[in-house]
Amino acid sequence: MTDLKPRVIKNNDLYVFQLPEDILNSLQLMVFDSSVAEVEPDKPSNFVETKRESPKEEQGVLGRCGTCEIESKPDGKEHYKTDFHRFNLKRKLNDFEPISLSEFEKLVENDDVESLSGSDSNSDSEDDIYDEDKDKLSSILEDQLANMTVSNEGENSNEDQRASHLNTRSPQIFFKSQLLQKDEVLAAYKALFSRSSIEVALETIQKWNHSISEKPNEEVPYSALFMVGGGHFAGAIVSHKRLNIKGSMTKNNETLQERSVQFLEHKTFHRYTTRRKQGGSQSAMDNSKGKANSAGSSLRRYNEIALRMDIQQLLNQWQPYLKKCQNIFIRAKSTSDRKIFIDSNTCLDKNDQRIRSFPFTTKRPTGHELKKAWCQLTYLHVNNKPKAEVKKEVVTEKSNEAKAPPQMSAPEVSDPNEIHTRELISLLKKSRAPALISYLRKNNLDVNFALKPADEYLQTPTMLHYASQQGLRNMVLILLSNLKCDPTMKNGAGKTSWDLTKKTDVKQAFQMARYNLGEQFTNWASSGVGEPLSREDVESINDQEKKRLDSEQAHLIEQELSAAKEKQRLDKEARRGPGKILMPQISSLQRNTNSLNDDQRMRLMREQRARAAEARMKLNANR
Incomplete structure (x- = not known):
């Protein structure tokens, strides 16, 4: 490869399916170790492809054992019955590379084993020979693995520590190029490759470019894109070949790259499935809080079913495309949305390896x-070169103990x-009444036990004071009705437990306890507890209070609605303007008489009556 000088690479030149020739030829796949430090590859990146595309293999002259990595004859089925193949198979199961035939023969000679297969011995049965061979192979393998473990101690010999271009710990793989600056690399998303093509990523990119450039008249590969979430759906079948867009003008806030995207098919639609400003679908809300019975919830449930049917109908319409597309990218907000695409009513299978997710947020x-x-997804990105992770030094247990912060232990x-x-306070906070009663009986404690230390519980010296102040309604009722605590006890400020609460429900608990215990239990007047109330009385009072609040709320809503209507009417009149006053239409004679005084008007009326009389007389004379 000739040396190329760094130059400014335009974003439009980094389309992975149509790379310029100089950029395509300059790409070099970067290989990293487990610490993301760049290492030189042991073999060229096209080594595997060269082996696979060997013309001799295509013609059937040679076969290949993937376990032993050797060539074999066409009739080489006997190879799979040999000890050499069985031994390499065991090594492969233990994550070790295979050995050559010469190494295996030396190993067998050193172990003084003439024949592991038992073919020279006819005295033993086949089962005995197989068991004996298995033991010998296992013993040789165990010895060799032990030796390799000792010799490779302190080195990276595990599979996850081997160098690979997939050790990037990011959703991208990286390529070097002589056209870039020193600390810059090109990155491509791993999601763009299949499981097999990502192993030979560079050759795959070259294949993509050659398939589009060398066969322009044939069918161009394409992929499917689907997004769904919040009742919105967007889907498209996108061609791998871009549109020929000239110029640099943008349209509808689209970049030049976005304008060049060629959609063979696309569809978007929306259904009302989520409550505004609430988030989450109606089905998720039903599963978490129960099924609602409002009109809006019913509409959202219907739209969820309709959205599913619309998407699946569209998938069936695009079935000819989906069968031939190379990739299917799906972005679904939830698992229920994702199941829309892999349902039994669609042509997609959940085990289809073409189905992938977008490796970034949308x-x-x-x-x-x-x-x-x-x-x-399809454009190469110019990034900074990944930096190797700094391994932390292993410290001894003593140093860890010395540097470890002292654990905060509760004071004795x-x-x-x-x-x-x-x-007792812990049980009160958790409202665990049975456990509280059991603890008092077990430790022979008085129900009016004085909480310690006294200076900390100056306002709440007893459990009843504490429950009343904290608003623990149920515990107040149990402490009085069941445990019969003294409600007349006062704290340092001279206040009873009744005086420490301002909540209505807690005060009602005191009154119900007074009703249950009766007036002979204690001096209720000194305790300050209000008049006794039964449970039915409390429920009646609460119902009346609820109705009052509801009526007040309804009245307020009615006032707000009337005020809103009045404001709407005033705004409408303000927008309409003052307008013009329409005068009733009058005759010209009336307009003339309006300017006369009373005498002139009377004289004019007499003349009009006289002329009318003359006209009638002439009419009668003519008859």
């Missing part, structure tokens, strides 16, 4: 977003009352 599914995602408590206080 926005709302639209036709423009499909073009943008395709450009990001010598007073047993403080221990009891912690346990």
